[in-house]
Amino acid sequence: KLKSFMEIKKYSRKEFLSFLGKISLGAAITPSFLMACGNGNPPIASRELSSKNLEELKQLVLENLVASNIDDLLLTKGLEYHTILKWNDKINNDDSFGFNCDFTCFIPLDENNPKDGLLWVNHEYVDPLFVSNYDYLNDKQPRTKEQVDKEMYNVGGSIVRIREEDGKWRVVHNDSHNRRITAKTPIKLNWENSIKGKNTVIGTHSNCSGGVTPWRTFLTCEENYDQFYGETEYAHDGSTSHRKSFYGWESFYDYPPEHYGWVVEIDPKDGSAQKHVALGRFAHECCTLFQLKDERIVAYSGDDKENEHLYKFVSSKPNSLKEGTLYVADTNNGKWIPLDWEKQAVLKNTFKDQTEVLIRAREASKLLGATELNRPEDIEIDPVTGNVFVALTNNKGKEDYHGSILKIQETNGSHDSTNFRASVYMAGGEENGFSCPDNLAFDLSGNLWMTTDMSGNSMNNEDGPYMPFKNNSLFVIPRYGKDAGKVIRVASAPRDAEFTGPCFSPDGKTLFLSVQHPGEQTTDINKPTSLWPFDEDNIPKPSVVAITGDLIEKMNALNEVEKI
Ligand code: FEO
Ligand code: CA
Ligand code: CA
Ligand code: CA
Numbered sequence: 001k002l003k004s005f006m007e008i009k010k011y012s013r014k015e016f017l018s019f020l021g022k023i024s025l026g027a028a029i030t031p032s033f034l035m036a037c038g039n040g041n042p043p044i045a046s047r048e049l050s051s052k053n054l055e056e057l058k059q060l061v062l063e064n065l066v067a068s069n070i071d072d073l074l075l076t077k078g079l080e081y082h083t084i085l086k087w088n089d090k091i092n093n094d095d096s097f098g099f100n101c102d103f104t105c106f107i108p109l110d111e112n113n114p115k116d117g118l119l120w121v122n123h124e125y126v127d128p129l130f131v132s133n134y135d136y137l138n139d140k141q142p143r144t145k146e147q148v149d150k151e152m153y154n155v156g157g158s159i160v161r162i163r164e165e166d167g168k169w170r171v172v173h174n175d176s177h178n179r180r181i182t183a184k185t186p187i188k189l190n191w192e193n194s195i196k197g198k199n200t201v202i203g204t205h206s207n208c209s210g211g212v213t214p215w216r217t218f219l220t221c222e223e224n225y226d227q228f229y230g231e232t233e234y235a236h237d238g239s240t241s242h243r244k245s246f247y248g249w250e251s252f253y254d255y256p257p258e259h260y261g262w263v264v265e266i267d268p269k270d271g272s273a274q275k276h277v278a279l280g281r282f283a284h285e286c287c288t289l290f291q292l293k294d295e296r297i298v299a300y301s302g303d304d305k306e307n308e309h310l311y312k313f314v315s316s317k318p319n320s321l322k323e324g325t326l327y328v329a330d331t332n333n334g335k336w337i338p339l340d341w342e343k344q345a346v347l348k349n350t351f352k353d354q355t356e357v358l359i360r361a362r363e364a365s366k367l368l369g370a371t372e373l374n375r376p377e378d379i380e381i382d383p384v385t386g387n388v389f390v391a392l393t394n395n396k397g398k399e400d401y402h403g404s405i406l407k408i409q410e411t412n413g414s415h416d417s418t419n420f421r422a423s424v425y426m427a428g429g430e431e432n433g434f435s436c437p438d439n440l441a442f443d444l445s446g447n448l449w450m451t452t453d454m455s456g457n458s459m460n461n462e463d464g465p466y467m468p469f470k471n472n473s474l475f476v477i478p479r480y481g482k483d484a485g486k487v488i489r490v491a492s493a494p495r496d497a498e499f500t501g502p503c504f505s506p507d508g509k510t511l512f513l514s515v516q517h518p519g520e521q522t523t524d525i526n527k528p529t530s531l532w533p534f535d536e537d538n539i540p541k542p543s544v545v546a547i548t549g550d551l552i553e554k555m556n557a558l559n560e561v562e563k564i
Contacts, residue, residue, distance in 0.1 A: 053557040058481035067470035071495035078551030086543040091178040098123030099154040101514035103210040104501040114507035115164040118268045120218040122207035152183035155205040169546045191277035193355045201259035209286035218266040221284035225260035276321040280361035288379040290415045298415040302376025309370045328370040331422040380440040391437040401465040402428030402435040441502040444556040448477040451499040456520040472498040494532035496520040508556030511547040
């Protein structure tokens with residue numbers, strides 16, 4: 001279990017020094033599979049920083065933005081942005097861009113041209129006030145079917161071809177790849193057994209963060225799935241009941257909750273999709289893949305709910321997300337515990353088969369003594385050390401208000417190891433200048449970028465612990481030079497928003513970033529709390545932006561990069 005908050009602070013300094021010590025031994029970045037978008041980029045060539053690059057990185061001066069509550073996207077010196085896609089923008093003649101964008105991932109169509117490719121964007125959930133005109137704060141009646149249908153269209157994800165010309169990314173309108181995946185798209189289950197009688201289920205929603213596969217497909221993760229069709233709850237005697245959802249879609253669509261809460265793979269070429277049952281069912285934040293030398297896959301994923309768990313799947317066959325073992329972490333003892341019905345008597349006594357273990361992964365994990373964590377969010381693999389970083393956003397019930405970043409060191413650096421060492425890499429709080437870490441991304445030089453997610457109703461609240469941090473922000477933790485290890489605020493989000501889905505383009509010149517839920521605290525649609533991105537509609541719109549500029553290029557050491 002996490003130590004008390006004061007202890008975390010002590011640990012963070014000690015751990016951090018050892019982290020820095022490792023870096024100074026050598027700056028070779030040698031991943032077999034280095035990715036930057038939620039480990040999101042497709043594989044790029046391994047690279048080594050020249051001494052000139054290193055020297056330049058060490059000399060780099062970063063200006064820390066002052067915390068702000070201004071309703072705008074503010075950037076530190078050396079960065080600029082332009083908007084690529086806003087909610088409701090047309091992406092082809094029939095389809096429009098969905099709401100609340102989160103994970104982004106860019107895959108070039110041609111490996112040799114990093115300026116033209118397919119952008120995947122998650123649409124996590126909707127604000128009914130803006131999307132379906134359902135005033136959930138005042139309406140006495142439940143939603144109509146028409147309102148539910150509008151909401152169902154605005155979640156899922158978008159595939160959009162984008163191209164960079166003259167330094168600006170633009171949508172290739174009506175490109176044949178442009179399409180929507182929504183809560184109504186049929187999706188196959190990648191599993192032998194049916195679930196609630198189906199091998200193909202309807203739709204995806206709650207799409208928070210994600211990942212990318214070595215075979216260049218997108219992974220999108222179903223997080224707070226119980227908000228849309230509720231959840232099946234089990235009593236001690238094994239009887240079940242249905243817990244109702246917040247959105248109430250089950251009033252019109254009788255889809256079982258068990259069809260959601262999975263990792264979903266999307267083929268960018270044709271939009272075909274499958275849900276990976278073997279990776280378990282819980283509030284998946286992300287899915288971060290590592291390909292072993294023999295091409296077996298390790299997939300890390302956290303369950304973003306207070307006191308839930310960290311998981312990894314290790315495949316037994318090359319490039320499989322079906323055959324293999326799902327493990328859950330005991331971080332106290334540094335053990336990955338197999339969620340294997342055949343081998344664990346307690347699972348055999350409780351569940352009827354492995355499918356049920358996977359559907360009820362949370363209960364199975366608790367039976368096996370997995371460690372309860374403080375809301376595991378995004379996971380990234382450090383391209384220099386191979387250490388696994390997990391953002392633990394907070395756990396208000398345990399008085400951890402500011403969260404921390406957990407570091408997992410797999411034994412012998414083997415991602416398929418069943419043992420590891422867990423420690424706190426860095427704690428949130430005033431001392432380090434950030435609170436509630438959520439998304440992480442390493443850039444091409446191994447600097448760590450981080451976004452925060454203080455909830456809308458607690459941000460800028462004078463009575464709460466979040467006041468000093470003001471608006472959610474984007475931070476970078478440089479790896480080199482005098483600022484190494486400092487947490488530097490480089491972008492501040494519009495009012496009520498969080499930044500999500502940071503993803504570097506393969507050439508390292510652009511950071512794609514979502515701006516999710518600006519104006520979320522709006523109660524009267526005529527008086528929104530944010531007007532960002534300040535277009536003619538005078539309402540806030542979740543959008544994807546491209547952040548570019550001298551600073552990104554310098555951080556990515558793009559001058560004289562030596563490719564191995
Ligand atoms: Fe959708 Fe865990 O953030
Ligand atoms: Ca990430
Ligand atoms: Ca998140
Ligand atoms: Ca979050």
